[in-house]
Amino acid sequence: MRDRSWLLVAAVVCGSVWASGVFSADSVGNVSPYGLGRPATEKELQQWNIDVAPSGEGLPPGRGTVKQGAQIYARTCAQCHGPSGVEGPSPPLVGGRNTLRTANPVKTIGSYWPYATTLYDYVYRAMPFSAPQSLTPDEVYSVVAWLLHRNGIIDESTVIDAHSLPAVRMPNRDGFTSDPRPDVPIK
Amino acid sequence: MEPTPPVDLPSFKEQGTDQSLNRRAFLLGAAALAGTAAGQAILRSVEAQSADAPADPTRIPGAPPTSYGRRSSFERATRLVGTSSSLTPLQDLHGMLTPAALHFERHHNGVPRIDPGRHRLLVHGLVERSMVFTLDELKRFPAVSRVAFIECSGNSAGEWRRPGGRSAQETHGLLSTSEWTGVPLSTVLREVGLRSDAAWMLAEGSDAAAMTRSIPLAHALDEALLCYAQNGEALRPEQGYPLRLLLPGWEGNTCIKWLRRLKLGRAPFMTREETSHYTDLMPDGTARQFTFVMEAKSLITHPSGGHTIQPGFVEVRGLAWSGRGRITAVDVSMDGGATWLRAALQEPVLPKCATAFRCPWYWGGQDAILQSRCIDETGYLQPTRHDLIAVRGTHSTYHYNAIHSWMVSGDGSVQALHA
Numbered sequence: 001m002r003d004r005s006w007l008l009v010a011a012v013v014c015g016s017v018w019a020s021g022v023f024s025a026d027s028v029g030n031v032s033p034y035g036l037g038r039p040a041t042e043k044e045l046q047q048w049n050i051d052v053a054p055s056g057e058g059l060p061p062g063r064g065t066v067k068q069g070a071q072i073y074a075r076t077c078a079q080c081h082g083p084s085g086v087e088g089p090s091p092p093l094v095g096g097r098n099t100l101r102t103a104n105p106v107k108t109i110g111s112y113w114p115y116a117t118t119l120y121d122y123v124y125r126a127m128p129f130s131a132p133q134s135l136t137p138d139e140v141y142s143v144v145a146w147l148l149h150r151n152g153i154i155d156e157s158t159v160i161d162a163h164s165l166p167a168v169r170m171p172n173r174d175g176f177t178s179d180p181r182p183d184v185p186i187k
Numbered sequence: 188m189e190p191t192p193p194v195d196l197p198s199f200k201e202q203g204t205d206q207s208l209n210r211r212a213f214l215l216g217a218a219a220l221a222g223t224a225a226g227q228a229i230l231r232s233v234e235a236q237s238a239d240a241p242a243d244p245t246r247i248p249g250a251p252p253t254s255y256g257r258r259s260s261f262e263r264a265t266r267l268v269g270t271s272s273s274l275t276p277l278q279d280l281h282g283m284l285t286p287a288a289l290h291f292e293r294h295h296n297g298v299p300r301i302d303p304g305r306h307r308l309l310v311h312g313l314v315e316r317s318m319v320f321t322l323d324e325l326k327r328f329p330a331v332s333r334v335a336f337i338e339c340s341g342n343s344a345g346e347w348r349r350p351g352g353r354s355a356q357e358t359h360g361l362l363s364t365s366e367w368t369g370v371p372l373s374t375v376l377r378e379v380g381l382r383s384d385a386a387w388m389l390a391e392g393s394d395a396a397a398m399t400r401s402i403p404l405a406h407a408l409d410e411a412l413l414c415y416a417q418n419g420e421a422l423r424p425e426q427g428y429p430l431r432l433l434l435p436g437w438e439g440n441t442c443i444k445w446l447r448r449l450k451l452g453r454a455p456f457m458t459r460e461e462t463s464h465y466t467d468l469m470p471d472g473t474a475r476q477f478t479f480v481m482e483a484k485s486l487i488t489h490p491s492g493g494h495t496i497q498p499g500f501v502e503v504r505g506l507a508w509s510g511r512g513r514i515t516a517v518d519v520s521m522d523g524g525a526t527w528l529r530a531a532l533q534e535p536v537l538p539k540c541a542t543a544f545r546c547p548w549y550w551g552g553q554d555a556i557l558q559s560r561c562i563d564e565t566g567y568l569q570p571t572r573h574d575l576i577a578v579r580g581t582h583s584t585y586h587y588n589a590i591h592s593w594m595v596s597g598d599g600s601v602q603a604l605h606a
Contacts, residue, residue, distance in 0.1 A: 051458070125399070
C-alpha cells in the first residue's frame with residue numbers, strides 16, 4: 001500500500017515538473033532539457049569537421065596538380081591500387097566507362113562515382129589505408145587531380161582546389177535513382 | 188577447406204585450428220600432426236578436455252565460481268573470419284538471439300581500441316547548440332532497450348550469380364540479433380536543439396576509416412538509438428565499443444560503430460559509402476541509391492548445408508526477419524516449393540527482429556529440397572530467386588533476399604543449391 005502511494009506521488013511530481021517546463025525546450029530555446037553535455041569548442045569542431053559535401057562545403061584551402069599527384073600516387077597509393085590505377089590488388093580506380101550495363105560492369109571513379117567532392121572526402125579520411133588522415137590538403141587535391149585526369153575527366157593542366165573540384169561534372173552523375181522497393185511482383 | 192568467398196567479401200578461412208577441427212579431421216590428421224610441436228599441443232588440449240570430464244560428475248566436486256563466464260570447452264561454434272568481416276554460425280545457434288561473441292563483424296579498417304573515458308560524441312551542424320557528450324552523460328539520459336537484428340546489406344551477396352556458400356554461415360552469416368540499450372537519438376537531438384532546416388544527418392565513426400553514412404533525419408528521429416550496451420553488457424569492441432548508432436531494420440553499415448560525430452545538414456553528404464559502395468547496380472546500368480531497408484528474408488538453419496540428418500523425426504528450424512516490421516507467417520517446403528506447410532513462430536515476434544520458426548518433419552530417406560518463405564506485416568512476400576533476378580539482374584551486390592534452398596540427399600547430407 002505504501003509502495004503504491006509513493007508511485008502515485010512520483011507520477012504526479014514528474015507530471016507537474018514536465019508540465020511546468022523545467023524539462024521542456026522548444027527547438028529554438030536555450031534550455032537543454034536534461035542539462036547534459038557541454039558546448040563544443042572551436043578546436044573540437046575544426047579537428048573533427050572533415051566531411052566535404054557536393055557543394056564543396058568543407059573543402060580546405062590549398063591546391064593540387066596532376067603532375068604533383070602522379071608523384072604522390074606513386075609513393076602512397078600505387079602499392080595497393082597498381083601503378084596506373086587498374087592493376088590492383090585493390091579494385092580498379094580507373095577505366096570501366098560504358099561497362100555498367102554490360103555482363104561485366106566495372107565500377108571505378110570514372111565509370112561510377114557521381115560526385116568529385118567524394119574523392120577529396122574519402123582520400124583524406126580513409127587513405128592511405130595504413131595511415132589515414134596523414135596527407136596534407138595539397139597532397140589530397142593533387143591525388144584527386146591525378147585520379148580525375150587518369151579517368152579522362154580533367155585535362156593535365158587543370159588545377160584542383162576548393163573552387164574547381166565541386167565544378168567537376170562526373171560522367172555517371174545522373175546514373176543514380178531512388179529506392180523503388182518493394183519492386184518484385186508477387187506471382 | 189577453403190569456402191567459396193562471397194562477392195564483396197575477401198577470402199574467408201577458419202581461424203584457431205584447435206577450435207575448428209572436427210572429429211573426423213582430427214582423427215585423420217592426428218598421425219601427421221603428432222610429429223609437430225603444434226600438433227602435440229592440439230593433441231594435449233583435446234585429450235585434456237576428455238580427461239577433465241569425469242565419468243560421473245555427481246561424485247566429484249565441481250569448479251568454483253568465476254568472475255567472467257566462459258562457454259563449455261566442448262562447444263565449438265565460431266565465426267568464420269575473413270580479412271574485413273566475420274560470419275555468424277547460424278547453423279549452430281538456437282532461438283533468435285546471437286551471443287555477442289558470435290555477432291557478425293564488418294569493419295572498414297579494423298577495430299579501434301577506444302578508452303571510454305576519453306570518448307566523446309560531437310553533435311553539430313544545423314543545431315542550436317553544438318555540443319559534446321561524454322559516455323557517462325549519454326548513459327544518464329533516459330534509456331531504451333530494443334531487440335533488433337542487424338544485417339549487412341552484402342549478406343548473401345555471393346548468391347546473386349551462383350550458389351556462393353555451402354553452409355548457413357557462409358550464405359547468410361552477416362545477420363545477427365541482439366538486445367541493444369542506449370538513448371534515443373531524438374532525446375539527444377532535443378538537447379542540442381534541431382534547426383528547422385535540418386533534413387539529413389551524417390554519422391561518423393572513430394575507426395581508421397572514419398566510416399560515414401548520411402541518414403534521413405525524419406526516420407532517425409523515429410527509430411535511431413545511440414547504443415552503449417548489447418545483450419546486457421557494454422558493446423563488444425568489434426560492435427562499436429563504446430557507442431554505436433542503431434537503425435533497426437536498415438542495412439548494417441548505417442549503424443555506425445565507434446560513433447564520434449553527428450552532423451545535421453540539409454542534404455545527404457554523398458560519402459563514398461553511399462555512392463561508390465552500398466548502391467545497387469541494375470541491369471540498365473543505373474544504380475539505386477539510399478536503399479536502406481532490409482526486406483523480409485528467411486532461412487532454414489537446421490538442417491542446412493554441412494549437416495547430416497537421420498531418417499525419422501527432424502524438426503526444421505530457422506529464422507525470419509524483416510526491416511519493415513514484424514514477421515506474420517513463415518512457410519516451409521520439403522519439395523522445392525511445390526507444396527508449403529505453415530511453420531510455428533516462436534514468441535515474442537518483434538518488429539525488425541529475427542523470429543525463430545519451427546516445423547515438424549518426418550524424413551523417410553528420399554531426396555528433398557527444403558525451402559522457407561516469409562511474409563511480413565506489410566504483406567511483403569519473400570521472393571523466389573527467379574523473380575528477384577528477373578527484376579534486379581545479378582550485379583546489384585546488395586540486398587539479396589531470395590528464398591534459399593537446401594538439398595537433402597538420400598544419405599542424409601545437406602547441400603546448398605539454387606532450385
